[in-house]
Amino acid sequence: MINTEGMVAETAAKIFTDLCGREIPHQAEAGAYPQELWDALVENGLLLAWVSEDNGGFAAEPDEIFGAIWASVQAASPVPFAETLLANHMLDQAGLAPASGSASFAFSGADIPFGGQVEQIVLFDAKQGTISLFDNPADERRHVDSLSPDGATRFDPAGKAALASAKTNFTGRAFEALILTVRAVQMASAIEAALNLSIAHVSEREQFGRPLSKFQAIQHQLAVAASESAAATMAATQAASACARNGNDPAKAWHEAVIAKVQISHSVEAVTVPFHQVHGAMGYTQEYDLHHYTRRLWAWRDALGNEHHWSRLLGAELAVASPDQIWKGVTTGEWIAS
Template sequence: MINTEGMVAETAAKIYTDLCGREVPHEAAAGQYPQALWDALAENGLPLAWVSEDNGGFGADYDEVFGAIWVSAEAASPVPFAETLIANWLLDRAGVAIPDGASTFALLDGNAASVPFAGTADHVAVYDASKNAIALYKTADASAADGQALSPDSDTRLDFSTATPVASAATNLSRRAVEALILTVRAVQMASAIEAALNLSIAYVSDREQFGRPLSKFQAIQHQLAVAASESAAATMAATQAASALARSADDPEKAWHEAVVAKVQIGHSVEAVTVPFHQVHGAMGYTQEYDLHHYTRRLWAWRDTLGNEHHWSKTLGAELAVTSPDQIWKGVTTGAWIAS
């Protein structure tokens, strides 16, 4: 299980409980940004949790911060908390000063990249694997492509070709190290959102009655939610394994890449398996704008595609397995050490 009992996680939980009630994601979707929520997170220093003390943060352990990320996803957080954590981690690893305000991140593909919270973050930390560099841009200086984002978090493709960075620096981070962090963060968020949507569904079918008895008494409903509960448990375990691997490999995040990818694959399949029954057991209510469910399922669908969906990563792992010597396969199945370097 993800540790939600540390100081960072407990502080985040209190802030989200006090300032992110069920109305907040709805108001944010309508264009009312929850500035008080972000201000409380920033005043407590939480976006700087992974930043070293020398750069103004407090260098918290990975596993403790993952607990805060869990509670943010559980609350359907409409502010870029996890994204700022990732951006500040990138900047800190490159020795770039951390800017004030909310930030987001991007992995450059040519001159452009898909950027979450592009509409609300002040800055974006851009990782360019071709130059082994990290650059900090003002989000407003990049040009946005047209198109409506699936996620409520305004995931937008930005072009940086004409933008001038505020700062930039070389980095020794490999692309796999960056992917390991991002994929693990998304895995934790997805597992949390699945569990929150499951609890929402259980509460609904327990309260809603049809033909004189609660929906939860119908065998078909019980079967759907039993399958969803097993997928939720699998997602949580996969996210926990990835988070633990990253915590063990704090000095070299690339070592946690395989666990992060496996978690992304597993949870990507879980997303497909749970979102349909979640909406189905809610009936027509599950498809309405005013109900809470879509704040979780839309994010799940968007996070599933982060850096590639489960099919992309399955092919990547399969290609590496194909060149692994046969005598290493069983060792890999039991220890995770089967991938060829």
């Protein structure tokens, strides 16, 4: 599940409410990093929440971690909160100390979210079965185009000395499950936030003497978007629950994570089109809040492989499974072995 009421999630939500007002994402895009927000997250130990007590963390349950990530997206937070949480968790799985500052992850050649901002990069080498920590000097960051306001870079470890490196028992499949689950939670949260913004807008704005929400066409568009939002939240919740159930071996949650990524990625166009349409021209202005959610959704849809990529991988596995195996996976969560 996605626990938004536990101590970790509630602490995160309060920090984002207090220190990430609607002006913060706009200021961040203009180059003003929200240092006060980041310092509050550090001082409250939230960046170590997904780290074991042996490594200085407090080993929070995954459902609370997902609740905290949910809160960060609701606030359109422009800091690498989820990325640092996940990077530190990856280091912890190899018995390594957490990053000394902000961090992101490099995996399977994918673009690195927040790569232009973070101080360190955690690299997972699936072939070698190793986790390594690298510095990310500002003058060596290779930026790539990104729809997300968070930006992205590429990272090439060739010729670079790792600050720390160790073997891990986690497989590439396990890390795929973790990363896809985090992204699914982020995407579902962004869809819900944009939906709420759209509902508020059509309730407040009037046309021809009555609120936009009274027009049948508007109602229909938002009804479709609300259905997609509910489906996205359910898919993310299923993936989060599977990840929590299989905390010692996230690879067992791979199918739920992939299904969530596919489902929510399919929802992105179905929701972002009506969100922008019901906002009219305002939905496309830089000063308004909507794009902080929709641009991230468009970027996250393609990050780590879009819905077609993961559908092919999932379909290839299910094609060689028996009907009984598929039914057992759907009804019990015990999927076929890879």
